Every structure is written in structure tokens, then in C-alpha cells.
Amino acid sequence: MHSTTIRKAGLYILIFNFLVATFPQQALAGIIATPAAIAAQENHDSLSNLKELLAREDVRGQLMQLGVDPAVAEQRVNSLTPAEIARLQPQLDSLPAGGDALLAVIGLVFVVLIILELVGVTNIFTKL
């Protein structure tokens, strides 16, 4: 209940920001921007403004769930193009996140060593 209110408030703030942020675009009425021209040429369906807005809100929420600071999450979402938002939204959780593979490799080797030890193939640890 409480969190829905917050979500709703967040959405209204976002809509307001969106309207303010897109205001300078009004001056461009009549000009077709290059990304739109390319999308039309390649026959892509770009998201409608409202769908894009909701997708952005969703990606922002997902970033926050993954531990990103709320203020920064907003900024990070704003730096993404509509196409990137559309790509991230459904699969942000499953996309590769390059991190410290080195530690993971050491961890994996350690697990293998323990298994070998338990199974009795090696006895490194008992000798220690």
C-alpha cells in the first residue's frame, strides 16, 4: 500500500520531468531527428512516448533493486537511448555483468579442490 503510493508519486514526478525535459524538443517540431529517420528506414517500431516512459521507470526500478543509489539511477536511465531502454527492460537481470571473474575462478578452483578432497582423490587439506 505504502510502496504503491511511493511508486505512483515517483511516476508522476517522472512524467513531469519528462514533459519538462522534452520541452526544448517542441522547438524542433517539424524536424525529423536522425535516430527516428534511421528507425523508420530500418523499419523498426520505436516505442511510443508513453511506453518508453514506463519502460524507463521500470529500468530505473530494476537498477535501484540491484543496489544503485536512487539519485544516480535516474541519471543512469537518462543517459540511455530509447532503443537501449527497450533492450534492457525485459532482461536486465540476465544480461552479462562483467565483474571480477578472477575471484570467481579462484572460488571455482577451490570448490573443485574441496570436492576432490572429499571424494578422497587428494588429501591436501588433511596434511595441513
Next chain:
Amino acid sequence: MRHGFAFAVFVPALALSGCAGISPVLAPRLDDDARHTPIELDATPCHPQTVHQCGPAALATALQASGADVTPGDLVARVYLPDRQGSLQTELVAATRGYGRLPYLIAPDLSTLLAELQAGHPVLVLQNLGFSFYPLWHYAVVIGYLPDDDAVILRSGVTCRLVMPAGRFLRTWRLAGYWGLVVLRPGELPARPVSASYLRTAADLEAVGQTQAAELAYGAAVTRWPTDATAWLGLGNTQYQSGRLPAAEDSYRQAVRADPGYLAAWNNLAEVLAERGCFNTAITTLDKALARPGSIDALRELLRQTRSEILSRRPSDHSADAPACEQTN
């Protein structure tokens, strides 16, 4: 004689036991004249990563190599996902744009990567150091290669100069979908530019408001591909956004000259004509464009909207355009 026998027995035995395999990886992907010349971009900065943060470290390395003023610490807040203990490719791309640089994804093959290194561009790569079913994702920056040792040189994790057998590198890179990024100064082209990818990347800069960087990128594109209508349209749009209407008009004219069926360029040309008071010429321009057969419906709709907007802006006492409107048509 005896040595000859030992050689005949041992060398194949060694080759068979080696992990690197018998056939070299780098040599077939290099031109004859480059086949024995090692490349190492040793001016590339080194940022030994702190725990988990190879994304910020690798990106800072690539950004600094392109002259951007940034530290790995600055990038943590922009690209790191604490609960995934890593960084997404898309966010590395977005952060690159944030520093006014062009994040160009290279064609997914090793020979293109080697060509970028020859051109002096370090390549930020995603690697999978695990297996396809148990991936361990890692970012590193390829800064060179040693053809005679069949190895590549990386800035990777805590290691400033990691020499990795090319075969092993290729496996880790293949398991990560051959994802490679070069960070270019605006106006700089990659070693093997593909016009569609380059222009899409420039358009992304335009989309997030990096107008100046986008304009420089489009400028490089029209020099490289003078008959590419999209490049001219992009140049015109960025000129328009910075208020240089005569330059924008020229660029739109170049775009329709390159591709007379390019409705978006006709639309924008009509708009700048209307903005300098040439309402009738603008309407005629749109009517001629709309009369062309076989164009995209979504764009036709936008042209009709522009037409009715221009009509509504035309003062009621406007009977004829000034003579200056005619001169370039």
C-alpha cells in the same frame, strides 16, 4: 642426423601436447607485411581494478586513452551494479557517450580487432573466462599482440600487462559474443568503419543531447561517405540544433541529392525553408516529396503533419515567397 631424428620426434610431440594448438591464430588474420610486427599501445593507462570493478577500470583505461579526463572511481557510480557485482555492456556504452566520446562496437571478428590495434585504438572487450553454461564475465582492454608468440596483450584486472595465448583469448572472447568496443574522439573514425553502425552510434550521441560530439561524428561520416544521405541528414540536424540554419539547409540539400527518395531529408529541408519565410517553396517541396512512389508510410504521415503545421504558420497575407527562396531550387 641424430639431431634431425630428435627434432622429428619431439617437435610434433610438443605441438600435440600444447594447449595452443598446432595452427597459429594471429598470423592468418594479419596482412603479409604485418605478420611479424608486434603492436603494443604502451601509452594506454593502467588501472589495477579493485574488487569486482573491472568494468569501471577497463572503461577508464579506454576513455583516458582517448583523452578523456576520468578515473575508475568516477565511473563506479555510472556503470557498477552492486548486487550483480559487475557492469552491463549497455551502461559502458552510455557512460562513454556521457564523456563526449563515440562508443563504436567493432565487427565481431579477430581481424577487425587487430586492425583497430594497428590504428592505435585499444579495444575494450568482454570475455567469458568460464564456460557457456557457467559464465564468468570479465572486461579487459586489448592493447597489443605478439604475432611470433601468437599472443595478445591485455590490461586485465589487477594485471597491467597480461600476455595471453591468442587461442585462449579467442575462446574467451567467442564465449562473450565477440563484443569489442573502441572509444573514439568525436570526428575520429574506427580502422574499419561500417557506415550503418557508425551512423547509428552518432545518432545515439544526438539522441542523448551530445550534439557537438554528434556533429563532429557526422562531419567525419560525410567526408568518408560523401554520398550517404543519412550522414548528411545527421549533419544537418546537429547544425539545426545549434542554430546554424543556412548550414543545415545545405546539408539537407546534399542529403536529397544523394538520395532523392529520402523523405526525412525533404521534410527537414522544408522545415528550414519555412523558418526563413519561404512558406510556398516549403509546401511545394513537401508536395513533390509526397508524390514520390514507394516511400515509408510512417514518414509520409510525418510529412503531412509538417505540411499542415507550415500552412498554419504561413501568415494570411503571404501571397508569394521572396525571390531569395527560389535561387537554390
